[in-house]
Amino acid sequence: xxxxxxxxxxxxxxxxxxxxxxxxxxxxxxxxxxxxxxxxxxxxxxxxxxxxxxxxxxxxxxxxxxxxxxxxxxxxxxxxxxxxxxxxxxxxxxxxxxxxxxxxxxxxxxxxxxxxxxxxxxxxxxxxxxxxxxxxxxxxxxxxxxxxxxxxxxxxxxxxxxxxxxxxxxxxxxxxxxxxxxxxxxxxxxxxxxxxxxxxxxxxxxxxxxxxxxxxxxxxxxxxxxxxxxxxxxxxxxxxxxxxxxxxxxxxxxxxxxxxxxxxxxxxxxxxxxxxxxxxxxxxxxxxxxxxxxxxxxxxxxxxxxxxxxxxxxxxxxxxxxxxxxxxxxxxxxxxxxxxxxxxxxxxxxxxxxxxxxxxxxxxxxxxxxxxxxxxxxxxxxxxxxxxxxxxxxxxxxxxxxxxxxxxxxxxxxxxxxxxxxxxxxxxxxx
Amino acid sequence: xxxxxxxxxxxxxxxxxxxxxxxxxxxxxxxxxxxxxxxxxxxxxxxxxxxxxxxxxxxxxxxxxxxxxxxxxxxxxxxxxxxxxxxxxxxxxxxxxxxxxxxxxxxxxxxxxxxxxxxxxxxxxxxxxxxxxxxxxxxxxxxxxxxxxxxxxxxxxxxxxxxxxxxxxxxxxxxxxxxxxxxxxxxxxxxxxxxxxxxxxxxxxxxxxxxxxxxxxxxxxxxxxxxxxxxxxxxxxxxxxxxxxxxxxxxxxxxxxxxxxx
Numbered sequence: 001x002x003x004x005x006x007x008x009x010x011x012x013x014x015x016x017x018x019x020x021x022x023x024x025x026x027x028x029x030x031x032x033x034x035x036x037x038x039x040x041x042x043x044x045x046x047x048x049x050x051x052x053x054x055x056x057x058x059x060x061x062x063x064x065x066x067x068x069x070x071x072x073x074x075x076x077x078x079x080x081x082x083x084x085x086x087x088x089x090x091x092x093x094x095x096x097x098x099x100x101x102x103x104x105x106x107x108x109x110x111x112x113x114x115x116x117x118x119x120x121x122x123x124x125x126x127x128x129x130x131x132x133x134x135x136x137x138x139x140x141x142x143x144x145x146x147x148x149x150x151x152x153x154x155x156x157x158x159x160x161x162x163x164x165x166x167x168x169x170x171x172x173x174x175x176x177x178x179x180x181x182x183x184x185x186x187x188x189x190x191x192x193x194x195x196x197x198x199x200x201x202x203x204x205x206x207x208x209x210x211x212x213x214x215x216x217x218x219x220x221x222x223x224x225x226x227x228x229x230x231x232x233x234x235x236x237x238x239x240x241x242x243x244x245x246x247x248x249x250x251x252x253x254x255x256x257x258x259x260x261x262x263x264x265x266x267x268x269x270x271x272x273x274x275x276x277x278x279x280x281x282x283x284x285x286x287x288x289x290x291x292x293x294x295x296x297x298x299x300x301x302x303x304x305x306x307x308x309x310x311x312x313x314x315x316x317x318x319x320x321x322x323x324x325x326x327x328x329x330x331x332x333x334x335x336x337x338x339x340x341x342x343x344x345x346x347x348x349x350x351x352x353x354x355x356x357x358x359x360x361x362x363x364x365x366x367x368x369x370x371x372x373x374x375x376x377x378x379x380x381x382x383x384x385x386x387x388x389x390x391x392x393x394x395x396x397x398x399x400x401x402x403x404x405x406x407x408x409x410x411x412x413x414x415x416x417x418x419x420x421x422x423x424x425x426x427x428x429x430x431x
Numbered sequence: 432x433x434x435x436x437x438x439x440x441x442x443x444x445x446x447x448x449x450x451x452x453x454x455x456x457x458x459x460x461x462x463x464x465x466x467x468x469x470x471x472x473x474x475x476x477x478x479x480x481x482x483x484x485x486x487x488x489x490x491x492x493x494x495x496x497x498x499x500x501x502x503x504x505x506x507x508x509x510x511x512x513x514x515x516x517x518x519x520x521x522x523x524x525x526x527x528x529x530x531x532x533x534x535x536x537x538x539x540x541x542x543x544x545x546x547x548x549x550x551x552x553x554x555x556x557x558x559x560x561x562x563x564x565x566x567x568x569x570x571x572x573x574x575x576x577x578x579x580x581x582x583x584x585x586x587x588x589x590x591x592x593x594x595x596x597x598x599x600x601x602x603x604x605x606x607x608x609x610x611x612x613x614x615x616x617x618x619x620x621x622x623x624x625x626x627x628x629x630x631x632x633x634x635x636x637x638x639x640x641x642x643x644x645x646x647x648x649x650x651x652x653x654x655x656x657x658x659x660x661x662x663x664x665x666x667x668x669x670x671x672x673x674x675x676x677x678x679x680x681x682x683x684x685x686x687x688x689x690x691x692x693x
Contacts, residue, residue, distance in 0.1 A: 002669045003669055003670060003671065027636075028632075028636050028637070028662060028665075048665055048666075048668075048669035049665055050665070050668070102484075103486075104484060104485070104486035105484070105486075107441070107442045107486040108441050108442070108483075108484070108486055109439060109440055109441035109442075110441075112439070116437065142637050144637060145486050146637075175637050175638070176637070176638055177637055177638070178636065178637040178638070179487075179638070180487070208442070212439040212442060213442055214442065221550075222549075222550055224550070225540055225545065225550065225551055226545075226550075226551050226552065226553055226579075226580070226583060227445060227550060227551075227552065228552050228553050228583075228634060228655055229553060229579075229583045229654075230653070230654045258443050258548070258549060259443070260439075260440060261439040261440065261442065264436070264438075264439070265437070265439070268436055268437070331436040331437075332436070
């Protein structure tokens with residue numbers, strides 16, 4: 001009898017209490033109630049699954065996670081654990097604010113990102129949040145579309161169901177994951193979830209958010225009549241799975257009429273992104289988890305992709321400009337962009353076209369990836385870069401003379417100019 | 432924007448058939464069939480909501496009633512979001528064998544329900560009965576056990592009262608734990624909901640590992656029926672209003688039948 005009645009006062013291990021207001025929903029592991037905690041509305045997840053109720057290790061891990069605190073603000077992290085009572089226990093967390101939609105609603109096309117900026121921001125937030133979680137030596141262990149709540153206007157992401165989070169390599173719940181998101185080695189029964197299986201699930205989520213199809217569901221997958229027959233599921237999602245865009249194996253290509261989105265979008269987004277998915281879903285990486293892209297790599301790729309999504313110099317609509325593919329036509333006007341300069345700084349290559357933003361994280365390596373450092377502006381037919389950062393830029397000309405560009409001042413976009421961003425920042429060059 | 436290069440459509444979903452197989456023989460008359468009609472209709476509203484928001488599978492519904500013969504409510508599966516349950520009437524014999532043959536015909540990719548262009552998920556079959564067959568069902572049962580869709584299906588039976596032959600229902604489900612016995616109208620209505628909803632959610636759940644393949648012992652993801660049975664058991668165990676229900680061979684509540692209506 002582990003259900004709670006409205007009005008029940010639940011004792012917490014931190015010495016405080018919360019009071020049950022109503023049921024919000026129920027799932028496989030338990031029930032979520034709205035509760036009053038400290039005078040404010042919170043959610044209480046209350047376990048009904050005997051495997052969890054009886055697991056001392058799960059309970060201890062939950063307490064450890066509460067004590068350690070959240071790795072990143074995106075996680076709806078457990079903030080207090082209930083003492084064992086009424087035959088079970090649970091944990092208190094924040095209530096999801098309004099304006100966020102389940103990732104499943106995007107998959108169903110019930111909601112759409114307002115624009116590509118919001119979409120890329122969501123991907124950035126997801127990869128950054130998991131990077132922060134992994135850096136702590138934790139793994140998430142059951143990543144799927146049900147864990148993400150995304151604001152379609154801004155791309156802000158909240159991540160729920162953090163109760164399976166445990167030290168990397170420790171399986172706390174016995175949950176393998178959700179079909180389609182689970183790494184092949186879990187499907188094959190070779191391992192329980194760990195950070196490498198997280199990398200796989202992360203890539204699946206990013207692929208879906210960007211291309212709006214599932215990365216392993218193509219022609220071959222479709223030819224299988226029933227995909228949740230365990231033996232079939234093992235074949236389709238285990239070591240023999242085939243990425244739909246695998247450059248070395250075309251047997252599972254997307255089918256026109258069924259997988260239209262990826263057919264349409266694959267060529268729109270830069271090759272850098274496509275190549276990253278081809279690498280992380282390659283046969284090598286399916287069989288060798290250490291070959292998969294880590295969240296930090298996704299983070300950097302997405303920062304680069306974000307800089308490539310700019311206004312077309314011809315038609316003014318936003319498109320992807322790629323210095324590696326100068327002839328690639330604009331997705332709107334179908335014309336290739338006129339030649340443009342690029343700021344090469346650190347690992348980034350930033351097309352210098354009107355209204356481009358240069359971000360602080362790209363020139364200083366700092367963490368806040370929304371902080372702006374500069375903006376490309378057009379004046380009298382000439383392009384310049386305005387310093388909007390808090391630090392001076394030292395610009396070295398081809399004759400080795402130098403000029404200082406302070407906040408609010410600008411410099412021309414001209415090949416050969418080298419820029420040192422503040423005292424701590426990187427040096428870049430316009431080419 | 433009509434020619435927006437980024438415009439997308441919903442990601443296609445596989446179809447999961449949810450099939451109600453209902454005994455409408457004479458003994459089901461009165462409060463039982465009335466409660467069943469109400470409960471299935473109410474549950475389908477919930478299943479429709481689950482399907483609407485399920486990013487993995489669309490749930491389509493089929494209904495097969497059997498008394499002196501067996502017939503489908505509709506000739507094809509219908510979307511759970513718009514399914515219209517027609518009230519079933521009770522009367523006649525219990526042609527279980529005929530019903531199994533009818534089900535077997537439709538569990539087919541070439542001439543049955545299993546041919547959706549986006550592919551299928553394992554079906555869930557919910558059998559409801561209060562008695563035992565009046566026809567020769569053994570041959571039909573042997574035959575359907577060779578049907579791959581039947582093999583992989585979630586099969587749950589709701590035994591309505593002590594007169595239901597649990598052993599025969601277990602022959603159908605392949606597992607006595609998948610037979611749930613109810614003893615009154617209230618339990619019947621609640622368990623129809625629990626079984627329908629749990630079976631509908633099997634396709635979109637994270638799953639424990641530790642099942643086994645039919646030809647080996649390698650731990651892999653559990654099969655759909657095991658997941659459904661675990662889910663139903665969890666709900667029954669944690670819900671105090673379901674203590675009067677018997678799952679599997681349990682006879683704890685035998686003798687408490689009360690079919691006096693509302």
